[in-house]
Amino acid sequence: MEMTGTSTIRRAGAQALRGWLRYLLASPHQTAGECEQQVTVFLDYARAMGLDLSRLWVREPERGGGVRTGAGAAVLCIPSAGRSAMLVLPDGRVHPPRGDEWVSLVGRAMADPTVSDVRLFQALLAEGDEPGRRELERAGFGEIAMLIYMERAVGLAAPAARRLDHAMRWVTYDETVRELFGATILATYEGSLDCPGLAGLRELDDVLASHRGAGRFAAHRWLLLLKGEEPAGCILLAEHPLQPVLEIAYMGVTPRFRGRGLGSQLLAEAFGLAHREQFQRVTLAADARNAPALRMYGRAGFTEFLRRRAMLHRRVSNSISQRRYDP
Numbered sequence: 001m002e003m004t005g006t007s008t009i010r011r012a013g014a015q016a017l018r019g020w021l022r023y024l025l026a027s028p029h030q031t032a033g034e035c036e037q038q039v040t041v042f043l044d045y046a047r048a049m050g051l052d053l054s055r056l057w058v059r060e061p062e063r064g065g066g067v068r069t070g071a072g073a074a075v076l077c078i079p080s081a082g083r084s085a086m087l088v089l090p091d092g093r094v095h096p097p098r099g100d101e102w103v104s105l106v107g108r109a110m111a112d113p114t115v116s117d118v119r120l121f122q123a124l125l126a127e128g129d130e131p132g133r134r135e136l137e138r139a140g141f142g143e144i145a146m147l148i149y150m151e152r153a154v155g156l157a158a159p160a161a162r163r164l165d166h167a168m169r170w171v172t173y174d175e176t177v178r179e180l181f182g183a184t185i186l187a188t189y190e191g192s193l194d195c196p197g198l199a200g201l202r203e204l205d206d207v208l209a210s211h212r213g214a215g216r217f218a219a220h221r222w223l224l225l226l227k228g229e230e231p232a233g234c235i236l237l238a239e240h241p242l243q244p245v246l247e248i249a250y251m252g253v254t255p256r257f258r259g260r261g262l263g264s265q266l267l268a269e270a271f272g273l274a275h276r277e278q279f280q281r282v283t284l285a286a287d288a289r290n291a292p293a294l295r296m297y298g299r300a301g302f303t304e305f306l307r308r309r310a311m312l313h314r315r316v317s318n319s320i321s322q323r324r325y326d327p
Contacts, residue, residue, distance in 0.1 A: 007059050007060060007061055007101070008059070008061075009057060009058070009104060009105060009108050010058060011054075011055065011056065012058045012074070016056070016058070017053060017056055018039060018043070020056055020058060020074045020076070021039045021076075022039055023072075023074060023090055024074060024075075024076060024088050024089065025038050025039055025042060026090065026091065026095070028091065028093050041242075044242060046078075048241035048242055051078055053078065055112060055114070055115070056075075056076050057074065057105050057108050057112075058072060058073070058074040059073045059101050059104065060072045073090070073095070073097075073101045073102065073105060074105065075087055075089050076088040077109040077110075077112065077115060079118060080210065080213055081209040081212060082120075082202065082205075082207065082209035082210030082213065083117055083119045083120070083202075083206050083209075084118060084119065084121070084122060084210055085118045085121050085122070086121075086124070087121055088123075089102065089106075089132060089135075089136075090132075091126055091129050092131025092132035092135065093126075093129055093130075093132075097131055102132075102136075103139045106135075106136070106139040107139060110313070119206070120201065120315070121313040121314075122313075123136055123141065123311045124147070124308040124309070124310055125308065125311060126308065127146070127308065127309060133309060133311070136311045139313070140313050141312060141313045142311065142312060142313075143310070143311055143312075144195055144197050144198065144311065144312040145194075145197075145289070145309075146308075146309055146310070147285045147287065147288070147307065147308045147309075147310050148285065148286050148288050148294065148304050148307055149284075149285050149304065149305055149307070149308070150283065150285070150304050151245075151281050151282065151284075151302060151303065151305055152271075152281065152282050152300065152301045152302045152303070153280065153281055154274045154275050154281060154282060155275075164265070167227050167228050168225060168226065168227050168232065169226050170224070170225060170226075170269070171224040171226055172219060172222065172223060172224075173222035180224065181208070181222065181224055182204045182207065182208055183231070184224055184233070184252075184254065185204075185208075185250065185252065186204065187255070188233065188234065188252025188253060189252070190254075190255050191255050192252060193289060193291075194252075194290045194293060197312075201314060211238075211249050214236075214238040214247060214250075215238025215240055215247050215249065216238060216239040216241050217238060218239065221238070221246075221273065222236045222237070223235050223236075223237075223269060225265070227257070230256075232253065232254055232257040233253035233254060233257060233262050233265075233266055234250070234266075235248060235250070235251040235269065236248070236249045237249065237270055239279075240283075243280075243281075244279050244281070245279060245280065245281045245282070246270070246277070246279040246282050246283075247283045247284065248282065248283070251263070251266055251270075253266070263293070263296050264300065267296075267300050284297065284302065285308075288307070
């Protein structure tokens, strides 16, 4: 427990989680029933993915507990694969920050010894949440991207197969080709317009672990495209744990093979797999600045359904001292 002025910062118990999630997940113009449904979906997803929701930090007036109008604030820190963690904060338009309450809560969550191995802290804010963005910047975060979430129905008809160049072949993931997949992913970062600020921030083991943790992992859904023995691109697919949805967790083409239509080839392979395995939708998230990729997704039938501002803070040591991320 930590005292801050007339308030107390403490780690809340499991019995308080649902009440505080109503506070954290509320959005403008949302009804109480819609908020309750969102909380239920969040908890179901966390349970299906085995997420640890025990790091709920709350700041309350010394005399009271519980969630009350005009009193208290909270942040939820969720560790994830690849030495990273997601911070869940309220929408600043619904619960405007007061004084330093958000900054102190975020700082306390990141200083927790149980997350001392975390190197990257992330937060996703609603597109119009300017109060939240300002507070995270005060806490040492920087904007990495405005993410556009897109989806496409798989449909009942099997997609037309695209013929590979005679020298090209697909390789599916297993531990014998782990280094090859890792080297290919790192090569696709070079000159990429998709979250370029992430390049070089993570070690290879962390990159692979974070992609594996994006959904339900199955090795046959990680595909690498070779021309001869040279990697040309890759696409990593993950199953949503609660819905018949296949997510494109990552897709990239190496610099030498760009401009040859291989992005569309990777997408076509994903659609074929989704159809064979009876998924109903394929989803992805793209950097709003990546105009060529957005045009390709549009041609492939994807449509936008959500935007989120991705904020990032990189820890440079195990100490409480932090460094602001500036892309």
